Amino acid sequence: MGIAFILLGLVLLLLGTEALLLGRTRRAIPVRILVLGTRGKTTVTEYIAAGLRASGRRTLAKTTGSRPTLILPDGRLERLRRRGKARVHEQWGIMRRARRLRCDALVLECMSVSPELQMLESRVLHPTLAVLTNILDDHQEVYGDNESWRVQMFASTLPAATELVSGERRHAETIRRAAFTRRSTVTLSPASLSHDPPDVPREANEALAVAALERLGLPVSEARAAIRALSPPHLYREIALSDGEQALRLLNAFAVNDVESASSFLEEWKRRLPEWERTVILFNTRSDRPLRSLQFARWCATVKDTEAIILLGTHIPRTRREFLGLGVQPGRLMRWNRRQIARPLEALRPFAASGTVCVGVGNVAGDGARLLEAAGMQ
DSSP states (O other), rough: OOOHHHHHHHHHHHHHHHHHHHHHHHOSSSEEEEEEEESSHHHHHHHHHHHHHHHHHOEEEEEOSSSSSEEOSSSSSSEESSSOOOTTTTTHHHHHHHHTTTOSSSEEEEEOOHHHHHHHHHOOOOOOSEEEEEOOOOOOOHOOSOOOHHHHHHHOOOSSSEEEEEEETTHHHHHHHHHHTTOOEEOOOOOOOSSSTTTSSSHHHHHHHHHHHHHHTHHHHHHHHHHHSSSSOOOOEEEEOOSSOOOEEEOOOOTTSHHHHHHHHHHHHHHHHHSEEEEEEEEOOOOTTTHHHHHHHHHHHHTTTEEEEEEEEEOOOHHHHHHHTTTTTTGGGOOHHHHHHHHHHHGGGOOOOOTTTEEEEETTTHHHHHHHHTEEEE
């Protein structure tokens, strides 16, 4: 019994010491921003960090999009190398890194999906400002397919006793009530990310980031100038594979992770691009997002004038069975071998034809990132 009490005392001592150290780390970083939501978190994090740097604040930021990346105080990027799977305690290490770098501002993209871990991130960081991009249909493995339930779960994870800048207008009143119960205030961004096609949310993302920076006292003109100085995302490229041949037309929608946004994305680009007659879908699947794979399969099966569907990623067999069950002819489904994945532009050569556009959808990690890197679109 005595040993048990000693062990319990040691555990409590260690927990108390850890809490004390985290508290000191927080106090050493006066501006702490947590970016939450479904779509646009990485871009908004980048924009806010750029605005803070422009204001003279020594800023560290971390994004968790396709690859976890640090944005250092001088704007340089540093890829984070993980041993094993992502773990939420990674965020604590970033806080300590910000303190060592003598940063007075830290911007973290929320890396957790489950509500419990999102709340844990909020409690440890205790942000001075939180930013909510939107609440769209994604991560059904966690949130299910009931929109009301998904919104309520998201609302329950909002940080307490802070200021929230939100781009979510469809459920603005629910967010406002939830924030009030947690002693937080809400400012709505002048533009919403919820319904804009995700290639034009440069304006919507910018509006949300500028609204956040304005709450921190940064002049709007300076904030916009810093954001617009960043390189725009590589969404479309025409690639000449060899002299005299038709260029390969590649459209990057890999990061558009919900069907509603992907459909808007495709329709918007069909209006923009001339001579779009046939579509080749590059569908990157994920075994840890099985419901997303099936959702996208059902949507891809409805896309008109689809010449071929190329299955990539880690959830191919089940996704292929879903396509066959939906009546998609086996001849339209393709699965690349290792050589084709290693040389994706060469594998796409047969589709470099007038009127054909290759569209990457589903997810960017893994095979999607390799394809974009080969195409110079990373």
